[in-house]
Structures are given as C-alpha cells and as structure tokens.
Amino acid sequence: MAIATVDPNTGNTIRTFQPHTDAQLEEKLARAVVGARLQRELPIAERAKRMARAAEILHVRREELGRLMTLEMGKLKNAALAEVDKCALGCRYYADHGAAFMADEPVKTDAARSMIRYQPLGVVLAVMPWNFPLWQVFRFAAPGLVAGNAAVLKHASNVPQCALAIEDVFRAAGFPDGAFQTLLIEGSRASKLLDDPRIAAATLTGSEGAGRSIGEAAGRNIKKVVLELGGSDPFIVMPSADLEKAAKVGVEARVQNAGQSCIAAKRFIVHERIYDDYAQRMARRMSELHVGDPNDESTEVGPLSSKQVLDDLDDQVKRMVAKGSKVLAGGKRLDRPGFFFQPTLLTDAGPGTPGRDEEIFGPVATLFKVRDAGEALQLANATKFGLGSAAWTRDAAEVRRFTDELQAGQVFINGMVKSDPRLPFGGIKASGHGRELSAIGMREFVNWKTVWIGEGGEQAFSGTE
Numbered sequence: 001m002a003i004a005t006v007d008p009n010t011g012n013t014i015r016t017f018q019p020h021t022d023a024q025l026e027e028k029l030a031r032a033v034v035g036a037r038l039q040r041e042l043p044i045a046e047r048a049k050r051m052a053r054a055a056e057i058l059h060v061r062r063e064e065l066g067r068l069m070t071l072e073m074g075k076l077k078n079a080a081l082a083e084v085d086k087c088a089l090g091c092r093y094y095a096d097h098g099a100a101f102m103a104d105e106p107v108k109t110d111a112a113r114s115m116i117r118y119q120p121l122g123v124v125l126a127v128m129p130w131n132f133p134l135w136q137v138f139r140f141a142a143p144g145l146v147a148g149n150a151a152v153l154k155h156a157s158n159v160p161q162c163a164l165a166i167e168d169v170f171r172a173a174g175f176p177d178g179a180f181q182t183l184l185i186e187g188s189r190a191s192k193l194l195d196d197p198r199i200a201a202a203t204l205t206g207s208e209g210a211g212r213s214i215g216e217a218a219g220r221n222i223k224k225v226v227l228e229l230g231g232s233d234p235f236i237v238m239p240s241a242d243l244e245k246a247a248k249v250g251v252e253a254r255v256q257n258a259g260q261s262c263i264a265a266k267r268f269i270v271h272e273r274i275y276d277d278y279a280q281r282m283a284r285r286m287s288e289l290h291v292g293d294p295n296d297e298s299t300e301v302g303p304l305s306s307k308q309v310l311d312d313l314d315d316q317v318k319r320m321v322a323k324g325s326k327v328l329a330g331g332k333r334l335d336r337p338g339f340f341f342q343p344t345l346l347t348d349a350g351p352g353t354p355g356r357d358e359e360i361f362g363p364v365a366t367l368f369k370v371r372d373a374g375e376a377l378q379l380a381n382a383t384k385f386g387l388g389s390a391a392w393t394r395d396a397a398e399v400r401r402f403t404d405e406l407q408a409g410q411v412f413i414n415g416m417v418k419s420d421p422r423l424p425f426g427g428i429k430a431s432g433h434g435r436e437l438s439a440i441g442m443r444e445f446v447n448w449k450t451v452w453i454g455e456g457g458e459q460a461f462s463g464t465e
C-alpha cells in the first residue's frame, strides 16, 4: 500500500511519502537503542513530567491534530477533537499514576526481603491502524514511555501525517532523542523488524491477518507481543431494557467512526417479544442519519477511510443480500465522490454470511431474533472473535448471567463498549491477547523481576517501601 494522504471526502490524493530506505531504517533503529538507554536512565518522575507536557501540547495543537485525522481518514470534526482530548487524558493518567504502577511490590517470603520490580524491556515496535490514528498510538505510548521503554511506530500507510505529528508531540514534550520515532515503511516490512535483536517486543492493533504475521514473527523470535485484533461485538436487547435508549445508543455504537471501530456493536441480538418494535426504532434512526462531509458539523456519519474499505463493505452487503438478507435501511454506496456508504440495517443473516461470521467495518448493522437469554448467549458467543460485548436488560438475574457467560474481553451492561484509561482493554479468541490501559496494560512491556534477598543484603532497599 502506498504511503499517502488520500482525502476520503473527495478521493483526491493530497500528498505521497517515500518509504524509508533500509539505510534510514538502520539509522532509526540505532537511535532507538540510544533512546531506550536514555529513557531508562531518567527517573520515572521525569518521564511522567514529560508525559504531562505531552498532554499540554495536545491541548494546544488540538485543532491542527483534529484536522489531520479528518483529512487522512475522514473522522468527523468533533469526534477528531474529542479523540485528541482523550489522548491528553491518557497522557495525564499515566503521568499521574505511572510511578505507582511501576513501584516495587514487596512480597513476604522466607527471604530477608523479597519483591517484584518492574523494569522496561527496551525498544518496542508498535504497528497501528488508521481508525483512531491518535488514540491507538497514545494508549500504547503513554504507559510505554512512562514505563521507560522506547518505541518505533509503524503506522497505517494512509495516516502518515498523523504518524509524524505524534513523533513531533513526544519530541516537543522533552522525551530523549530516539525515545519515540515514526518509521515510514510498508506493512510487509514490519514483521521482519522482529528478527532484529534491537527490537525487544511488539504491539499490534489491526486485522487478524496482520496479527498473525506479527504474532508469528514474535513467536519465531521468542519476543513478547500484544495483539489487539478485530471483533464482531454482540449487542443484546432484552424485554426489560429501555428500548428507546437501547436503539439510540445501539445506532451510535454501530455508526460511530463511520462504523470503523473494533468495538462497534455489530450483531444486534434482540428478544422476539420486542424484536419488531426495536427493529423499527433502529431502522428509523439509521435512515434519518445525515451522511456527508466530515468537516461539516451537522454531519453524523462521514466517509469510510479508503476506497478499499468501501469496496469491501459493499461486497459484504451484496453477499448478504444475495444469501437472503432483507434490507430495513440503506444498503448502498452513495453516488458522489469520496468513499460513502448509507447507514444500513440488515436482517436474516444465516450461517456463513458476513453479518454472522465476518467483521463488518462500516455503518452496517445486522439484526437477529432470539427466544430467550440462553439463545442470545449462544448466538453472541458463536463467533471466532471475543473483543467487546453489550447487553441491555434491567433484570438482575440476566445482568449476572450475561456478565458471567459472554465470551469477551469486556462486557458492558446498558451502555456502549468504550475504552477508558482506568480499565484494561483487549480481547480473547481471535480478537487477540494481552491488554492495554490501566496498570495491567502498563505492565505488558516490562520485566516483572523477582528479587529475593537473603540475610545481609536487605539494607540495599531499606527505606524504599
């Protein structure tokens, strides 16, 4: 894929970038090793101070960074500004709590003193997607840099300007030279980087295919890897739910970011007693959404990020209709320049259809009718994915059952799945492994070093707890 900015609102290529040569890549890796050493030598309080500065810089450059996201992948203007704010929140969270998460943890044993120490691993390769071009990177980089690692970012090829701007934010925040660098390289060159001994670990957010490629390379080299992959999240609606709210939030959960979110609600599993009512409410809302220019504040659904994503979505919808799905709303691409698709509601998705078995990355929802909570759970879990899940009910027994039995990295009751720096984020099954965010995410890329000190050595740590 060419490294280029293509405006999804018009389809016009705005700027292309030459990929880094092997010599440039070599120079950046050498610099990353120095960056990792400088990072490790800084006290964590200093790294935290720089992360707090990164939050301030994001605040100052909010409009400019927001505009870049809109230009490169079509994010709605207000959503782009909110994304910059969320990144600043993430930076502040780890600036405030990072030191506590990395503090030595004394453990009572037969030793004079024993503890767990958390120490940085070195240079971490981050391979990231375009759908949240800033947040995906910050949610790894904020804890990673405060923990004392260095990072090299291979961002998606359609968001090079966002990638370079992020490097600039961390440089301006005062992180050491080489602590965070953007590599302009193609996906095919990313996995090979894991063969290089200077790369200690990798994190990838992206598709299953890219996850397999990075996961295999990490396995071959026995290196730590976190994989945040795709999802086909269920959104269960039971009779006791507030139907109007469940329809409003359900549509939002499906069409936010033009439906290009790993944790978007994708399969709407609705109890038969309320199915017709819920389907009507959703169809009405989907049809009323204003699709258009992401720079226009009245727009509710912007373009898809690329022609490829639009073509893939169009193909999925056509295959569903060919296999008997009914269209309750939308169903077609828009006849205008740029990469637009109508918000779409489909029913009757049988086994083997994209609505049931694939991830649909666009504003297309599929409705399923079930008889009871048991059937809802069975259908919800009948997927290779296990990222997010939501259930709408006010019945206490059902709340308990769904939180216990939904096979997913996260379960939201009467709400929409979203990430929050305070809570771990990630999936199971083909949605990946490992976690981001919270203390757990910060500890993914550190050595949990067990320290056991016998009699005579304990003074080394006296007064440190």
Ligand code: NAP
Pocket: 001, 127, 128, 129, 130, 131, 136, 154, 155, 156, 157, 158, 185, 186, 187, 188, 190, 191, 205, 206, 207, 208, 209, 210, 211, 213, 214, 227, 228, 229, 230, 231, 261, 262, 263, 359, 361, 387, 426, 427, 431, 432
């Ligand atoms: P993608 O095609 O897998 O791309 C993600 C990143 O991987 C890009 O930087 C891409 O580079 C790179 N890449 C592609 N093929 C690769 C390979 N063989 N080896 C190494 N790197 C490779 O995914 P996408 O289309 O950008 O993003 C959408 C997917 O990401 C969806 O499946 C979505 O669910 C998932 N996602 C998951 C999460 C989560 O937290 N679980 C969050 C957001 C998105 P190029 O751009 O140069 O190809």
